[in-house]
Amino acid sequence: MKYDAFLIKKYVSFFGVLLLLVAIGSVSFSTASERFSASQNSKVLSEGYQIGDAVSNFRLKNVDSRMISLSDYSSQKGVIVVFSCNHCPFAKAYEERVIALDRKFGGQGFPVIAINPTDPAAYEDDTFEQMQARARSKGFTYPYLVDATQTVAKAFGATRTPHVFVLTNNNGTFTVRYIGTIDDNPQDPSGVSKRYVDDAVTNLLAGKPVVTTTTKAIGCAIKWKDV
């Protein structure tokens, strides 16, 4: 009997230690997972419209001081929305190619809308006056809108400039069909082999689905204003 009591005690303490070990283990594992969840946080930030999502209307000021809404484009087949800015070398490298896209597809029912979500307090090149100057000097053929509250960029889930969203229009409902970069070579237009936006719009105009619906590219992070 005495021996049994000893055994029970022994078992109890054994399980006690085991429980303690498991508890310690899970605490340290949870700290580990907290540390490793950093990249998942950034994923939350990048959430926005996905392929197939309907886009909410927006209304922003153009460089000519007129207000422009997405709903103004309800007679078009779609739009090419380009989040861009003045200061970013990648955005600058693509300016001519964005103009070319608008020249090519604007007349076919897929015009470009450029939106600048950059906080001019962070980059003085991106003030409204500088945007006006840029649009004039480069001869932008499309609106260059200022997203002063950054709400449109956030709704889209834009994280960098340039960041392109190709939308189709069906009776005033705009739907996301492509998200990503313009082509596969920001540094050298003559070295481009994959024209993602051109391919997407060409397919959509032909009534065909977009083959490559999402791409990633290096770009300038959109610095969010402190809320």
Place this chain on the structure above:
Amino acid sequence: MKKLLILWLLAIAHTSFAQETASLESTQTQESGGLSDVSTAQPLVAEVKWNALQNILSSSSDTTYVLNFWATWCRPCVAELPHFEAVNRHYASQKVKVVLVSMDFVKDMEDRVIPFVERMKLTNPVWLLNEPDANSWIERVDSTWTGALPATLIINPARSRKVFYEKALDYETLARDLSYFLDY
């Protein structure tokens, strides 16, 4: 408890990143000599292709690599560079290697990148990754990276352990993460 277990499983899943890297193992052996030069590299800028990064991602030496993706024109990147220099100084005796991977254009190498590195007196090795088709490699760095700069990957491939940030970091965050990589 169940929650903790799930968290723990998530942590494992997150750290056991895809070893899709095996295909380039042959180039690794050829270039591993170049890799070991990293720690003693002069503050010049090396123009590299993807396989240089792949060699790090599939390295079998028990070393913690800090890969910082930056560019001379990116202000938050430039602002955090001193923290990576501090890591280089403070962890000199440990198995930690920092590489500053520039996303500047190749055409800006002579007029912009090299003068910048000289002016900032950067002691970490600086690479300029000449791979314009970023869509082909961004997800190999981390599947959550959208491509915005700055971004930092801390990785010990031999232990299948990594953490990734798509934001600017302070020294405290780097030191805290490194202590986790080095102490366990």
